[in-house]
Amino acid sequence: MSSFLPAVAVLLVALLCLDLHSRVASAPICTHGPSGCHVLSLADLFDRVIQHSARMHSLSNDLHSEFEQYFLPSKNHIGKIYHKCHTSSILTPNGKENAQKLAREELTEVILKLLMAWRDPLFQLHQSMAHQQDFNSFSSNKALEMGDMAHELRKGVEKVAERMRVLGMLGNSVTGLSAAEAMLPISDSGEAMSNYELLYCFRRDSNKVQNYLKILKCRIVPEHDC
Amino acid sequence: MRSCELTHLSHWKSLPHMISPDQCNRGPVQFSLPVSDPSRGPHFTGCRSREQETFRCWWSAGIFQNLTEPGTLRVFYQTKNALSEWQECPDYTHTVKNECYFNKTFTHIWTSYCIQLRSVRENITYDETCFTVENIVHPDPPIGLNWTLLNVSHSGLHFDILVRWAPPPSADVQMGWMSLMYQVQYRVRNASHWEMLDLESGTQQSIYGLHTDKEYEVRVRCKMSAFNNFGEFSDSILVHVAQIPSKESTFPTTLVLIFGVIGLVILLVLLIFSQQQRLMVIFLPPIPAPKIKGIDPELLKNGKLDQLNSLLSSQDMYKPDFYHEDPWVEFIQLDLDDPAEKNESSDTQHLLGLSRSGSSHVLHFKSDDDSGRASCYDPEIPNPEDLAALLPGHSGRGDNHPLVSRSSSSIPDLGVQQTSEVEETPIQTQPAVPSWVNMDFYAQVSDFTPAGGVVLSPGQLNSSPEKKKEEENEKKIPFQLVSDGAYTSENTARQLSADVPPSPGPEQGYQTFPTQAVEGNLWNGEYLVSTSDSQIPYLLPEAPPVPILPPVSGYTVVQEVDAQHSLLLNPPSSQPAICPHSPNKHLPAMPTMPMGYLTPDLLGNLTP
Numbered sequence: 001m002s003s004f005l006p007a008v009a010v011l012l013v014a015l016l017c018l019d020l021h022s023r024v025a026s027a028p029i030c031t032h033g034p035s036g037c038h039v040l041s042l043a044d045l046f047d048r049v050i051q052h053s054a055r056m057h058s059l060s061n062d063l064h065s066e067f068e069q070y071f072l073p074s075k076n077h078i079g080k081i082y083h084k085c086h087t088s089s090i091l092t093p094n095g096k097e098n099a100q101k102l103a104r105e106e107l108t109e110v111i112l113k114l115l116m117a118w119r120d121p122l123f124q125l126h127q128s129m130a131h132q133q134d135f136n137s138f139s140s141n142k143a144l145e146m147g148d149m150a151h152e153l154r155k156g157v158e159k160v161a162e163r164m165r166v167l168g169m170l171g172n173s174v175t176g177l178s179a180a181e182a183m184l185p186i187s188d189s190g191e192a193m194s195n196y197e198l199l200y201c202f203r204r205d206s207n208k209v210q211n212y213l214k215i216l217k218c219r220i221v222p223e224h225d226c
Numbered sequence: 227m228r229s230c231e232l233t234h235l236s237h238w239k240s241l242p243h244m245i246s247p248d249q250c251n252r253g254p255v256q257f258s259l260p261v262s263d264p265s266r267g268p269h270f271t272g273c274r275s276r277e278q279e280t281f282r283c284w285w286s287a288g289i290f291q292n293l294t295e296p297g298t299l300r301v302f303y304q305t306k307n308a309l310s311e312w313q314e315c316p317d318y319t320h321t322v323k324n325e326c327y328f329n330k331t332f333t334h335i336w337t338s339y340c341i342q343l344r345s346v347r348e349n350i351t352y353d354e355t356c357f358t359v360e361n362i363v364h365p366d367p368p369i370g371l372n373w374t375l376l377n378v379s380h381s382g383l384h385f386d387i388l389v390r391w392a393p394p395p396s397a398d399v400q401m402g403w404m405s406l407m408y409q410v411q412y413r414v415r416n417a418s419h420w421e422m423l424d425l426e427s428g429t430q431q432s433i434y435g436l437h438t439d440k441e442y443e444v445r446v447r448c449k450m451s452a453f454n455n456f457g458e459f460s461d462s463i464l465v466h467v468a469q470i471p472s473k474e475s476t477f478p479t480t481l482v483l484i485f486g487v488i489g490l491v492i493l494l495v496l497l498i499f500s501q502q503q504r505l506m507v508i509f510l511p512p513i514p515a516p517k518i519k520g521i522d523p524e525l526l527k528n529g530k531l532d533q534l535n536s537l538l539s540s541q542d543m544y545k546p547d548f549y550h551e552d553p554w555v556e557f558i559q560l561d562l563d564d565p566a567e568k569n570e571s572s573d574t575q576h577l578l579g580l581s582r583s584g585s586s587h588v589l590h591f592k593s594d595d596d597s598g599r600a601s602c603y604d605p606e607i608p609n610p611e612d613l614a615a616l617l618p619g620h621s622g623r624g625d626n627h628p629l630v631s632r633s634s635s636s637i638p639d640l641g642v643q644q645t646s647e648v649e650e651t652p653i654q655t656q657p658a659v660p661s662w663v664n665m666d667f668y669a670q671v672s673d674f675t676p677a678g679g680v681v682l683s684p685g686q687l688n689s690s691p692e693k694k695k696e697e698e699n700e701k702k703i704p705f706q707l708v709s710d711g712a713y714t715s716e717n718t719a720r721q722l723s724a725d726v727p728p729s730p731g732p733e734q735g736y737q738t739f740p741t742q743a744v745e746g747n748l749w750n751g752e753y754l755v756s757t758s759d760s761q762i763p764y765l766l767p768e769a770p771p772v773p774i775l776p777p778v779s780g781y782t783v784v785q786e787v788d789a790q791h792s793l794l795l796n797p798p799s800s801q802p803a804i805c806p807h808s809p810n811k812h813l814p815a816m817p818t819m820p821m822g823y824l825t826p827d828l829l830g831n832l833t834p
Contacts, residue, residue, distance in 0.1 A: 054405065061452040094334040096279060096403050204336050207360060214402035226401055
């Protein structure tokens with residue numbers, strides 16, 4: 001017994017010493033900077049995120065067009081083309097100038113809110129499309145892909161916001177990063193929204209997200225004539 | 227889609243903005259608009275946005291001419307998001323008739339608008355439609371379209387160009403508020419059909435494969451990516467590249483080609499003529515002349531009738547010389563006789579009968595067709611296969627195949643007798659198939675399987691007999707016969723005789739004498755190719771060790787049968803190619819006969 005004690009003590013000390021220097025944090029793989037691997041600049045990050053949002057919007061457009069082909073709204077809908085989306089409660093700038101006037105933090109927050117609000121509805125959309133036999137596997141796969149893309153995009157935007165905060169471009173008033181209410185897609189009448197309505201709303205919102213990101217990039221990363 | 231655009235173009239050429247009703251767009255209509263129909267009442271003819279920041283709407287009074295005065299028809303709009311009141315058009319354009327302009331303040335993207343066309347005086351709503359602004363965006367045409375020559379093909383008939391343009395100035399592409407996709411179209415001037423290229427997100431595109439000396443028109447238009455509304459086309463530019471006559475460069479090439487071809491042809495003709503004989507042999511091989519066995523073709527040609535007659539009349543068809551010259555003839559065999567028939571053939575019966583009748587073993591051979599079975603066997607020698615049936619112990623076999631290994635008791639006798647009879651060369655299994663003829667009609671039966679099948683061995687001599695004896699018991703030849711029930715007794719016989727020490731001589735003691743009948747039975751019409759080298763232990767020859775190792779010998783020709791019903795084997799010759807001549811001395815009186823076969827007439831001439 002007595003022989004063990006010094007060994008154990010040595011081990012403990014060693015562990016403690018190690019623990020002091022180790023961190024459980026997501027350390028970047030390249031620590032050498034430019035000599036090692038390539039560290040993405042904020043502009044690159046923005047480009048990636050914008051590309052991603054463009055793909056997501058294109059996918060939503062494809063799905064929406066498919067829906068329109070097969071589920072053409074009847075003549076009665078012409079006058080009632082307005083669909084109230086569940087994200088209508090989020091205040092979003094409705095034009096280029098309005099978005100440009102908005103503060104960076106608020107714009108970022110709006111983007112994140114929108115993406116967060118679509119997390120569950122997209123999953124529900126995929127589920128309902130997969131169950132319905134009217135759709136071929138392509139459509140339900142697209143819906144699944146769309147949901148994944150929205151999720152990844154949200155992560156990407158959070159990373160961008162984090163980098164902006166680190167660089168001091170964002171104030172600390174951004175509160176919407178962590179808390180986000182889960183929104184249920186419920187239409188006016190209280191019933192769950194149909195697939196077509198969901199797609200219509202998401203197409204609109206993905207276009208919003210794409211444009212907001214572009215405006216944000218233009219303001220944060222000074223480029224030619226932006 | 228195109229028909230939509232064309233009809234509208236024809237109607238609204240006067241307007242600065244071409245109306246492209248949403249009916250012409252893919253997908254559902256934002257408007258419930260028909261084609262602008264003058265026969266209808268007042269209705270909206272279209273709404274458009276150029277840069278996603280402002281938009282305009284147009285209407286028409288239709289047939290109601292009394293309403294064409296400005297101010298009688300008014301536009302009211304409502305933005306659905308706020309559920310606001312109906313408001314009147316913010317700006318009726320003064321310069322353009324029946325146009326309502328919404329500037330930046332009143333334009334809300336991602337918002338649903340509904341507009342109504344009312345006559346206030348009568349309080350009638352003539353038309354209503356709803357839309358969202360991003361869905362009615364038709365970008366302006368790109369500007370600054372120009373082209374540069376990339377290259378011209380070697381033949382001078384084709385060329386490639388690079389077309390460049392700039393995005394429309396009204397679209398804010400810098401910031402990315404509008405991300406545009408472009409489509410280039412081109413056609414031969416004044417042709418009816420435009421060639422369309424794929425959508426391009428950049429501001430340049432290459433066009434390949436244009437013909438020189440033809441004039442082309444190129445134009446471009448754009449749309450917002452992920453939306454379906456194309457804008458107007460830009461003005462066409464003309465592309466023309468003159469053809470450069472460069473025939474001088476092609477002239478020597480064709481000359482060289484022509485001369486080269488002529489030279490080749492001459493060479494070929496010379497070659498053919500010089501090597502005519504050889505080529506004739508290669509391309510037109512001589513047809514083999516028909517051969518009649520035993521008849522010298524030269525004799526036929528020289529045509530001495532007497533000799534011919536004598537030849538033909540006698541049954542002397544087989545002379546060793548002939549065979550010597552045409553060795554391949556003898557081995558053409560084909561034994562496709564019906565096995566059942568063979569079974570019933572009374573060859574063995576005859577043999578048995580003959581043997582029982584006495585020492586005058588007249589072998590009764592079925593008249594056999596000379597299908598090449600005979601090889602180097604002398605004609606006087608009776609068919610060894612049939613002779614084998616005369617072995618004692620072959621009793622009650624009936625139709626069975628008289629294998630040599632009937633009884634062990636006869637073997638020593640035979641061996642002894644063989645040694646006495648044989649002169650120079652010890653008994654050897656004559657190669658049924660000379661090595662230079664690569665055919666295996668005959669196979670050595672080397673072993674019997676317990677099930678009664680016959681295990682064959684190749685007739686080639688390779689290893690020492692002792693070794694073979696050992697391995698033969700375990701060896702299994704790949705080709706095995708389906709056992710005939712009759713063989714089981716032979717099996718026992720074999721087992722009995724298994725103790726008999728085989729002669730040290732190579733494969734000597736072993737012959738297979740398949741009769742014709744048996745052959746059919748044995749092989750079902752095929753010929754066995756034995757592969758192993760084992761030899762049957764009980765096979766005869768207690769022959770004295772052979773000083774000279776004979777080549778191959780799986781087979782021996784049974785020369786005759788003596789009074790004790792033992793087979794006298796034909797000693798094989800040292801050269802496989804040469805037929806043994808020794809038997810000749812034994813039976814000089816025997817007339818020449820078909821090799822390997824005895825006719826009934828000749829049987830009587832057999833003398834021990």
